[in-house]
Amino acid sequence: MSQQPEAFRLDAGFWRATALLAIISIALMILVVVYPIGKLLPEASSASLSIDFLFRFMAFFSVPILVFVNGYIIYFCIRYRRRKDEPLDSIGSPIHDHRALEDTWTIVPTILMVALGILSYLAMPQYYLKGKDSAATIEAIGHQFYYEFRYPGLPHAVDNDMYLPLGVPVTIDLTSAESDETRAVIHSFWVPEFRVKQDMIPGMVVPIHFTPIELGTYKLICTEFCGLGHAHMWGYVHVVSRADFDAWWNSQQKNAQTQAHQAINFASGNASSGQALFAQKCTACHNAAPFDQRKVGPGLANLFHDPQHPDLVDGKPANARDVGDILEHGYQGSMGVMPNAQANGLNAKDIADLIAYLQTLK
Amino acid sequence: MATIELAHPASHIHPAPEGFVRKYIFSLDHKVIAVQYFITSGLFFVLAGLLAELIRVQLMQPNNTVLDPATFNEAFSVHGSAMVWLVVIPILTGGFGNLIMPLQIGARDVAFPWLNMLSFWLFPPAGILLFGSFLLGAPQAGWTEYPPISVLASPGTSMWCAAIFLIGVSSTITGLNFLVTIIKMRAPGMTWTRMPLFVWASAVTAFLNFIATANLSISLAVLFIQRTFHVPFYDETRGGSPVLWQHMFWFYSHPAVYIMILPAFGIVSEIIPTMVRRPIFGYKAIAYSSVAIALVSFMVWAHHMFTSGLAQWIQLPFMIMTMIVAIPTGVKVFSWVASLWGGRIRFTSPLLFVLGFLSTFTFGGITGVMLASVPADVHEHGTYFIVAHLHYVLFGGSMFGVFAGLYYWWPKMTGRMLDERLGKIHFWLMFVAFNCTFLPMHWLGLLGMPRRVATYDPIYWHTNLFVSISAFVLGASMLLFAYNAIHSARYGKRAGPNPWGARTLEWMIPSPPPYYNFKELPVVLSGPYDYGKPLPYRDVDPDMIEAAAMPAY
Numbered sequence: 001m002s003q004q005p006e007a008f009r010l011d012a013g014f015w016r017a018t019a020l021l022a023i024i025s026i027a028l029m030i031l032v033v034v035y036p037i038g039k040l041l042p043e044a045s046s047a048s049l050s051i052d053f054l055f056r057f058m059a060f061f062s063v064p065i066l067v068f069v070n071g072y073i074i075y076f077c078i079r080y081r082r083r084k085d086e087p088l089d090s091i092g093s094p095i096h097d098h099r100a101l102e103d104t105w106t107i108v109p110t111i112l113m114v115a116l117g118i119l120s121y122l123a124m125p126q127y128y129l130k131g132k133d134s135a136a137t138i139e140a141i142g143h144q145f146y147y148e149f150r151y152p153g154l155p156h157a158v159d160n161d162m163y164l165p166l167g168v169p170v171t172i173d174l175t176s177a178e179s180d181e182t183r184a185v186i187h188s189f190w191v192p193e194f195r196v197k198q199d200m201i202p203g204m205v206v207p208i209h210f211t212p213i214e215l216g217t218y219k220l221i222c223t224e225f226c227g228l229g230h231a232h233m234w235g236y237v238h239v240v241s242r243a244d245f246d247a248w249w250n251s252q253q254k255n256a257q258t259q260a261h262q263a264i265n266f267a268s269g270n271a272s273s274g275q276a277l278f279a280q281k282c283t284a285c286h287n288a289a290p291f292d293q294r295k296v297g298p299g300l301a302n303l304f305h306d307p308q309h310p311d312l313v314d315g316k317p318a319n320a321r322d323v324g325d326i327l328e329h330g331y332q333g334s335m336g337v338m339p340n341a342q343a344n345g346l347n348a349k350d351i352a353d354l355i356a357y358l359q360t361l362k
Numbered sequence: 363m364a365t366i367e368l369a370h371p372a373s374h375i376h377p378a379p380e381g382f383v384r385k386y387i388f389s390l391d392h393k394v395i396a397v398q399y400f401i402t403s404g405l406f407f408v409l410a411g412l413l414a415e416l417i418r419v420q421l422m423q424p425n426n427t428v429l430d431p432a433t434f435n436e437a438f439s440v441h442g443s444a445m446v447w448l449v450v451i452p453i454l455t456g457g458f459g460n461l462i463m464p465l466q467i468g469a470r471d472v473a474f475p476w477l478n479m480l481s482f483w484l485f486p487p488a489g490i491l492l493f494g495s496f497l498l499g500a501p502q503a504g505w506t507e508y509p510p511i512s513v514l515a516s517p518g519t520s521m522w523c524a525a526i527f528l529i530g531v532s533s534t535i536t537g538l539n540f541l542v543t544i545i546k547m548r549a550p551g552m553t554w555t556r557m558p559l560f561v562w563a564s565a566v567t568a569f570l571n572f573i574a575t576a577n578l579s580i581s582l583a584v585l586f587i588q589r590t591f592h593v594p595f596y597d598e599t600r601g602g603s604p605v606l607w608q609h610m611f612w613f614y615s616h617p618a619v620y621i622m623i624l625p626a627f628g629i630v631s632e633i634i635p636t637m638v639r640r641p642i643f644g645y646k647a648i649a650y651s652s653v654a655i656a657l658v659s660f661m662v663w664a665h666h667m668f669t670s671g672l673a674q675w676i677q678l679p680f681m682i683m684t685m686i687v688a689i690p691t692g693v694k695v696f697s698w699v700a701s702l703w704g705g706r707i708r709f710t711s712p713l714l715f716v717l718g719f720l721s722t723f724t725f726g727g728i729t730g731v732m733l734a735s736v737p738a739d740v741h742e743h744g745t746y747f748i749v750a751h752l753h754y755v756l757f758g759g760s761m762f763g764v765f766a767g768l769y770y771w772w773p774k775m776t777g778r779m780l781d782e783r784l785g786k787i788h789f790w791l792m793f794v795a796f797n798c799t800f801l802p803m804h805w806l807g808l809l810g811m812p813r814r815v816a817t818y819d820p821i822y823w824h825t826n827l828f829v830s831i832s833a834f835v836l837g838a839s840m841l842l843f844a845y846n847a848i849h850s851a852r853y854g855k856r857a858g859p860n861p862w863g864a865r866t867l868e869w870m871i872p873s874p875p876p877y878y879n880f881k882e883l884p885v886v887l888s889g890p891y892d893y894g895k896p897l898p899y900r901d902v903d904p905d906m907i908e909a910a911a912m913p914a915y
Contacts, residue, residue: 040809041808041809041810047737050737051737051738051740051741054735054737054738055732055738055741058728058731058732058735058738059732062728062731062732065692065724065728066724066725066728069695069696069699069720069721069724070721070724072699072702072703073699073702073717073720073721076699076702076703076705076707077702077707077709077717080638080702080703080704080705080706080707081706081707081709082706082707082708086706088708088863088912088913088914088915089639089863089911089912089913090639090706091639091640091706091893091894092638092639092640092704092705092706092893093640093703093704093705094640094641094892094893094894095640095641095643095704096641096643096644096645097643097644097645097646097647098643098700101700102644102647102693102696102697105692105693105696106689106692106693109688109689109692110689113685113686113688113689113731116685116731116735117681117682117685119735120681120735120736120737120738121678121681123736123737124674124677124678124736124737125674181599182510182597182599183510183514184510185510185511185514186508186510186511186604188669188744190744190745190812192741192809192810195737195740195741196740196741197669197740197741197743197744198669198671198740199669199670199671201598201604201605201670201671202510202598202599202604203598203599203603203604204598204605204671206671219810219819221810221812222812223743223744223745223812223813224508224669224744225435225503225504225508225511225814226511227502227511228431228432228435229431230431230435230814230815230816231431231815231816231817231818232817284430284431295430295432296432
């Protein structure tokens with residue numbers, strides 16, 4: 001009815017602009033194809049290759065859409081601007097619609113979406129499902145605010161540092177837990193270089209599956225908000241050669257046999273190193289101020305001599321040994337979790353230093 | 363049409379209210395309520411914006427100590443919640459919907475003015491509750507408040523539940539109210555395909571508000587009950603499921619994305635034909651694609667949960683439905699661009715914001731498709747990539763639409779023009795600063811920076827510093843608008859009924875519109891965008907017809 005094809009004729013200027021935009025698009029599309037993503041962020045797992053292919057595919061077709069939409073906006077704005085000498089009430093083309101054009105811009109994106117859907121579907125089993133070819137299944141447990149790994153055949157858990165042999169398919173069972181099970185929260189397991197991410201959800205065990213294909217140490221990052229220490233929750237995944245993996249494995253086995261309880265020598269504590277440690281490790285949650293000036297945990301200025309709070313939060317008397325106990329094993333507070341010494345990176349000497357410092361506070 | 367029955371016979375006009383309180387505080391007039399919405403959400407925009415600046419101050423360098431982790435978490439949680447529920451939704455639906463929609467359909471008010479007043483008065487208490495939660499320890503788990511951490515969090519999280527619950531009820535009522543208004547109270551002769559596109563957008567938004575928001579209210583009530591009475595809905599140790607919340611929350615919050623963008627689509631569709639002085643290209647495609655988007659929007663929620671441990675067979679349909687959204691959205695964008703073709707484009711500040719909208723929203727739409735693909739999302743989820751994406755659609759989309767609408771309808775609302783030169787400076791500053799702020803975030807996310815962190819790996823330092831500085835400029839650009847608004851109240855040029863020479867019904871009455879809007883209800887003879895043809899209305903003031911033919915800008 002309102003279609004007036006003769007009025008819709010596109011002029012030479014339009015085609016020139018179109019040709020220019022096409023050239024820009026093609027140049028950028030070539031750039032997308034040859035761009036070395038792996039240089040920017042190593043492609044260190046089997047899943048990363050198919051995911052990067054998908055990303056490239058999407059970027060490849062996004063480029064012309066962006067170039068043409070923005071390019072035509074700019075071109076039309078220049079070409080059809082109201083000239084200074086034109087009256088304010090001058091009227092533009094009366095065309096309402098153009099069936100063929102509208103069909104095109106409905107059908108072409110539909111085809112692109114179908115293609116993207118199929119490619120995405122094909123890439124999906126690359127990670128995620130429990131692999132039939134997995135050499136081993138490792139349990140990864142998210143805690144506030146560190147990761148715990150349990151290897152089959154290793155008598156103790158390993159915190160924050162995961163070792164994987166190069167080229168061996170693995171399955172990682174992910175979950176989240178705390179010693180007080182009602183206080184477990186959702187974490188996430190993300191290694192950007194692996195392009196693999198999965199939430200660690202209390203009460204659920206979700207497997208991910210991949211093969212590490214490049215040697216290196218990669219950061220393991222929590223991407224699901226998990227509380228005050230969320231920004232500091234990370235670990236490392238070490239992809240090592242088979243020989244290095246075996247060496248690590250043997251040392252872990254040996255550690256398990258010889259590791260006795262490390263006694264803390266309180267007398268050796270150095271208050272000034274303790275003060276530095278306190279600033280570094282404790283001040284996110286504790287003040288060196290009276291009990292009531294709490295952040296996440298209580299203020300610690302009067303820890304050892306507070307008539308109003310003679311006992312520690314765990315009900316034990318405020319003496320060096322029991323404070324050392326909390327530092328060593330962590331504590332489940334009302335507003336958050338205090339990590340244990342291992343997660344905090346504290347050794348026996350550090351604990352003695354910290355207590356020596358805390359004892360100097362008044 | 364043999365007889366045209368008037369919805370409101372002329373005898374039905376009540377006298378205008380007397381007294382300050384009935385006129386300005388507990389007003390039933392949709393135009394006054396709209397202004398109340400604008401002022402209130404404008405205030406919350408300032409507060410939530412300041413929180414954003416605080417977040418960027420903290421992130422200027424790694425291991426910064428301006429905010430401690432708890433305060434930082436509160437800042438981003440309240441920033442997100444306030445921007446979504448106290449700014450974008452109320453300003454688009456409550457503000458523009460109330461101000462423009464009844465005028466555009468030639469109605470004298472909305473269908474249920476008392477409900478409309480109730481809707482508004484649920485809104486300030488919600489804002490006070492949300493910002494008041496800082497006194498008890500504000501929510502810390504982001505605007506999505508995933509359990510279990512939101513169940514374990516500070517008492518302020520219960521205030522958050524109550525606040526958003528109030529907003530939810532307000533949205534549901536407004537949705538019902540607008541839906542009935544649009545269905546029952548259009549001027550005689552205004553068939554569905556003669557409705558302005560902003561009314562189409564408002565109708566679809568009202569439908570979404572009415573249907574989807576109830577679900578948000580339920581999930582919030584359930585969270586509140588678990589927090590207060592320890593009923594373990596979301597507690598897996600006692601038979602509940604933390605993932606249940608994610609399903610319920612996103613079943614609302616994905617349609618809510620369209621609640622936040624469809625009215626902006628409507629604003630864009632109004633401004634383009636006016637400033638380009640030619641009919642909108644593909645009126646029906648733009649109108650019906652909104653309906654398509656709304657229907658599909660209910661079937662995509664799990665795309666927010668691709669890393670939440672859903673089975674693969676359930677991810678597949680959600681991925682496909684999400685990709686389908688791109689098709690009607692693309693149709694709209696292409697139609698708007700084609701509307702520029704062959705026009706006589708007048709570069710007024712509303713149009714500049716619309717062009718900015720087209721550019722940034724298209725970019726946000728494309729990254730949206732990248733997030734729809736499950737394997738790609740597995741890498742991008744929970745990182746700064748998604749922060750960048752959502753700001754491109756929510757700020758670059760919705761907020762650019764809001765500013766376009768403000769510059770466009772300001773003269774209708776107040777009777778005075780905003781300063782055009784300041785408006786253009788505002789646009790360019792905002793557009794450049796916006797892109798400098800959010801474009802680098804895509805890279806940060808893809809390279810490994812997670813979202814919601816108070817500190818980060820020092821390798822991201824320089825990019826974050828650049829982002830922060832841009833964010834300060836972006837914040838400062840808002841001052842130009844504030845100055846412009848205050849300045850125009852005294853010194854702004856008198857607008858006249860129709861400064862832009864537009865053809866929709868709100869411009870056929872004086873600015874600001876009189877109480878009860880239309881002395882005589884106009885009769886609509888055809889669609890509103892046929893520039894160059896005689897106005898399609900009977901019974902409008904002849905002066906207005908002249909004003910429509912000769913724009914002043």
